[in-house]
Amino acid sequence: MSLDKTALARAYRQMKTIREFEERAHAEIMNGQIAGFTHLYTGQEANAVGVCEHLSGADTIISTHRGHGHCIARGADVKGMMAELWGSSAGLCKGKGGSMHVADVDNGILGANGIVAGGPPISVGSALAAKQKGTNNVAVSFSGDGSVNQGTCFEAMNLAVVLQVPAIFVIENNYYSEHTSINYAVGCDDLKARTEGFGFPVFVANGVDFFDVHEAAGKAIEHARAGNGPAGVFCEQGRFHGHFVGDPQGYRGEGELDRLRQDYDCLKHFRERVTGTGEMSHEELDAIDAEVMALIDEAVSAARAAPRPTAADLETDVYINYAAQGV
Numbered sequence: 001m002s003l004d005k006t007a008l009a010r011a012y013r014q015m016k017t018i019r020e021f022e023e024r025a026h027a028e029i030m031n032g033q034i035a036g037f038t039h040l041y042t043g044q045e046a047n048a049v050g051v052c053e054h055l056s057g058a059d060t061i062i063s064t065h066r067g068h069g070h071c072i073a074r075g076a077d078v079k080g081m082m083a084e085l086w087g088s089s090a091g092l093c094k095g096k097g098g099s100m101h102v103a104d105v106d107n108g109i110l111g112a113n114g115i116v117a118g119g120p121p122i123s124v125g126s127a128l129a130a131k132q133k134g135t136n137n138v139a140v141s142f143s144g145d146g147s148v149n150q151g152t153c154f155e156a157m158n159l160a161v162v163l164q165v166p167a168i169f170v171i172e173n174n175y176y177s178e179h180t181s182i183n184y185a186v187g188c189d190d191l192k193a194r195t196e197g198f199g200f201p202v203f204v205a206n207g208v209d210f211f212d213v214h215e216a217a218g219k220a221i222e223h224a225r226a227g228n229g230p231a232g233v234f235c236e237q238g239r240f241h242g243h244f245v246g247d248p249q250g251y252r253g254e255g256e257l258d259r260l261r262q263d264y265d266c267l268k269h270f271r272e273r274v275t276g277t278g279e280m281s282h283e284e285l286d287a288i289d290a291e292v293m294a295l296i297d298e299a300v301s302a303a304r305a306a307p308r309p310t311a312a313d314l315e316t317d318v319y320i321n322y323a324a325q326g327v
């Protein structure tokens with residue numbers, strides 16, 4: 001699957017935006033500027049971008065507790081997201097959702113989700129809606145290696161096959177569920193074989209390699225868009241931070257984090273690949289880096305300056321008024 005220069009630049013910009021968003025969020029949380037519990041996606045950027053570059057229009061995603069990267073990759077406004085983390089009224093959810101509940105339904109982002117494996121069932125509902133309306137939209141759920149130990153995930157996968165709906169199950173194996181290694185928590189060696197048992201194709205990708213994820217996701221999405229029912233994408237790549245910001249990470253092996261950053265960095269991999277083939281130059285990539293840094297600085301300044309919700313906002317946005325929405 002070849003990508004033109006515009007597509008390459010966009011993919012790199014998206015991955016870099018996620019990286020810098022997360023690293024800045026980390027710094028601001030450690031400085032006491034952002035409250036709440038936060039899980040960072042740093043290191044796994046190629047998964048979200050490799051999948052979401054295939055999505056458009058009314059395609060939906062449903063994310064996880066580690067959801068910033070998925071939302072940015074699907075096109076969430078970066079300033080609105082930063083303001084959301086800050087708990088400000090300018091946030092995508094008016095500061096009432098925070099890190100684990102970022103949502104932007106109008107742009108196909110059905111929400112981050114604090115419930116492990118809470119996403120797959122929702123994506124099956126969204127995929128069923130697409131099928132019933134006769135669109136060729138797909139509904140993607142991202143979930144971690146921990147989700148394939150959860151009943152909701154398996155029920156959703158089975159139902160998607162039974163109903164033959166265009167749900168895409170993206171399983172991101174980062175080798176840990178909280179502080180527990182998959183070697184301990186998963187009772188079989190081949191994690192992806194579990195999902196294949198439901199009767200839909202699963203495409204495996206190396207999460208360090210954007211191009212590999214992009215190709216695997218392309219096959220899965222093509223399968224579902226063509227009306228062949230659900231498909232899976234199984235990506236493997238470690239996270240660069242702890243389970244949550246502040247996690248002391250005593251469960252890591254010696255040198256593991258250094259090795260991850262040194263040898264398994266999807267941004268480095270992308271840069272080496274496109275400069276090696278001559279498709280992009282270091283200068284072009286550096287210019288994107290500078291644009292992204294400026295955007296993140298602006299997002300932080302705006303979030304800092306934005307007003308907080310007031311007591312009067314406490315009872316608004318609690319329930320949806322379907323009648324007012326003409327539903």
Ligand SMILES: Cc1ncc(C[n+]2csc(CCOP(=O)(O)OP(=O)(O)O)c2C)c(N)n1
Nearest residue numbers: 066114115116144145146147174176177178
């Ligand atoms: C149903 C449920 N059980 C337990 C938790 C507590 N919990 C939060 S994140 C997490 C680990 C999830 O691991 P994984 O799915 O691999 O995602 P990762 O954090 O690695 O991205 C757990 C057990 C939860 N949020 N929901």
Ligand SMILES: [Mg+2]
Nearest residue numbers: 144145176177
């Ligand atoms: Mg995990």
